[in-house]
Amino acid sequence: MISVEDIRKSFGPLEVIKGVSFNVSQGEVVCIIGPSGSGKSTILRCINGLETYNSGAITFDGIKIDPGDKSIVNVRTQLSMVFQRFNLFPHRTALENVIEGPVQVKREKKADAMERGRELLDKVGLSGKLDAYPGSLSGGQQQRVAIARALAMRPKAILFDEPTSALDPELVGEVLSVMRDLANEGMTMVVVTHEMGFAREVADRVLFLESGVIMEEGSASELLRNPKHERTKDFLHRVINPLE
């Protein structure tokens, strides 16, 4: 469904992605792990057309991702994204945030969109917060609204860019459990994360990215339990035992 082929990306003289290729099939959950600055988020942003890439090709359902082309709007309505800092619209309520895309972009009837918006907010456990503004919600609640907003577009896949990194530790669980439910329902997901527990339990496949290349990839159990590459071992060791 998503195909990334040998993409390269530089910010000025600094090459941050040095030839990365992978595919994501329908219904698959792929986690991308790796140290900060390894290019994980940049890859995700390239897939959604928020960032241009210098060479290689990314396609979604056979459509080439080109941020400069009108086709990107069509792609984005089918490929949602959830951000580290939630990025809700602060001047709109939870429900208004969720229906914004369906009503304004997909031209759905407002009544239908609101009906479905309520269902989605109920699904992420926020049926009591329909009319709350983002400023009055906790980080975990805001991120769940953002997930509902992503789902409202009826996407074929969702990209998650470190969705729990900006959250207080006690709020991480509520977001991860919503994501696990989505995975169990068969949603195609690409998740950049530092949550190894989530990766182990939910991911079908894990990519370990360092310095702009995929150092190692494999099934979640295989890569996380028996990493082959020294770098992967080292990274996992540091994440799991931060004080050693």
Place this chain on the structure above:
Amino acid sequence: MSDYLARSAQYFPLLLEGVTLTIVVTLGSVFLSSILGLVWAIMAVSKSRILRGISRTFITIIRGIPIIVQLFYIYFVLPELGVNLTALQAGIIGLGLAYSAYQAENFRAGIEAIDKGQIEAAHSIGMTDGLIMRRVILPQAVRIVLPPFGNTIIMLLKDSSLVSTITVAELTRQGQLIASSTFDNMTVFTLVALMYLAMAVPLTFLTRHLEKRYATS
């Protein structure tokens, strides 16, 4: 004192005619400068280098020339180029153009204050640039821009007196005319000053109210 009041009462209707024109000039130029200012501001934040350049050049020129000279130019020079405007039209266009440069800076600051993450999120649900401007940026920018906008209106109200120099019979001009025929400068210009205050003070309170209201949210 009663003499003073009697003379005031005599001048009052004439000065009120001036007030009407002052309000017309102020409202007209607030409207024009807001529309144009928004255009310059949107051009200033656009992706096109040409549009940004046009906007910056215009603002630099306008801000570098005294408003009174701009008014003279529009009223006295444009007719030589075949553009004939009434004094009132020239006044509104002149003040509107001059103030559009200041308004543009206000609006630009408001637009740029919106967090980039929200704009990315809007892109990620398929919103186009125009839709993002209308649905995400402007509704929030308005709140940020309102208090300085109030100040701009007050400044415009006072600067509307500049159009007296191109024969628009607004408040200041009416005052001058009465004073020069009666030599009663004290009465006339006291009344003129009080009438400006009567218009400006409510606006000042409104602006303070807006500042308080939007300072917290």
